[in-house]
Amino acid sequence: MNDDGVKPGNRVLDLFQGARLTPTQRRIAHSLVEHAAKAAYLSAAEVADLAGVSQPSVTRFAMALGYSGYPALRRELRSLTTTGPSEPVGQNAMQRAVHAETEHLRRLGEGLHDLDGVRVAARLLSESRPLPVLGLRAAAPLAAYFGYFAAKVFPDVRVLDTGGTGLLDRLDQARAAGAGAMLAIVLPRYPRESVEAVREAKASGLAVVAITDSAVSPAAESADVVLPAAVGTQLVFDLHTGPMAMAMVLLQAMCDAAPEPVQRRLEEFEATAARRHIFLA
Template sequence: MNDLINKIQNELPDFSKGQKQIARFILEHYDKAAFMTASRLGATVGVSESTVVRFATELGYDGYPHLQRALQEMIRNKLTSVQRMEVSSDRMGGRDVLQTVLHADMDMIRMTLDEIDRDAFQGAVDALTGAKRIYILGVRSASALANFVGFYFNLLFENVTLVHTNSVSEIFEQILRVGPGDVLLGISFPRYSKRTLSAMRYAGDRGARVVALTDSHLSPLARVADHVLLARSDMASFVDSLVAPLSVINALIVAVGMSRRGEIEQTFNRLERIWEEYDVYEKPEDDAN
């Protein structure tokens, strides 16, 4: 963040009058500017959209979208809940909430599909498939994702630990024996969890393979992981968008399942008999009734 802000401050005297207005707005309201279109930013500061585009070019970017992405990448772990609420309100601008949110989630999935590293994905699948023990960790809103993975991985593997996250000490007690041959899957999105990051570092130091599911290569999780799975998360909303991360998790579960198809078919055949015997699921009413 400081590099971009310093660059704008240093070049401020050389900007045109309109560009100076853009620069000052970004310096004072970078949290809002990062999520404005070029036309919206121009209208806000009283300049044309083309002036905004030229401003981005002057800073060395290929266009405004690249400047906007740079701002978003730099601040994604800095926005407070209050700032996220304000940005979310500005972006809605009186539009239909249902349509806006669903379209945004669709965009997150499209961007994730375009950006995810297929080799990293396959590396994660191979590591998980060959693991002696799998540890799954996600705190706060990411705990929903961790629980989802844990539910299915417990059906696919014998040695899976869904790490409970009530306290830092409890986390380390549960992963105390992690080591070579094991895999820890850490999940976190802005604002990134220190507990998750610490556990991932510990697992890596102990010789385990570490898989990260996060939103950016700038994420601190990416720096300590052997395999990085990127999924877009719309952190501009005060509600974390977990649609794209969940899609990646779905793909991960399916890919792991396909690699162990023979074993899994046997497992589910046994489960179906158990579910039937113990009346686990509601049965359709008899047609005669």
């Protein structure tokens, strides 16, 4: 762990945020994250052995990330795994975890300088009737949170937050009802059912937008658009501040993509809420 309390693997993971990687490249990225401190001092051939791929694949991987070759990527890995900002005096573990989340949000904000991916995702989802929103296990609360607000402005939002034999049936029903896209929120430890549902949705013709923790997530392989947001890992259970922020950014973009019907539905909701005295303030 570096001086700022962030694991080296988490710093390396940030290199791949937003990158569209092939399955082979994801294997390389996963190996670099899992063995961050060690990999920063390995040759391209040794990294290839570690990941079980060819040496040219490692070189192409580095170039896909914008580096001139693997040596340039290795220099970046060394800087990420051997240095870091000094830890503020007197910080306890809880403070470090929260401050790490602020760093995640800062990087997320920087990444949103380019909104192309968010806008494409928003267009796909805002046009889907109905709109299935998948989120199992740890992602279920976030799927429900997104679904609660999305349903105020988009008709027929269907939150798929329970697994089992009926999950794919509900997905089939949404597709038969006219759904054209699905939002999948897939967070570590990546439930098998979630990944399988993403693959099934894609195979059935749905466009898939994935909110997940990184571009090398298992959900990224079958997604049309990947919106990565890092997950905090310094406490016993993960912090999902980043994915929640990304979900709300996406919903805002969806509202921006269809301003007139969204405004009309918001006004209708406010009128209904006032008539029924739903809120105290």
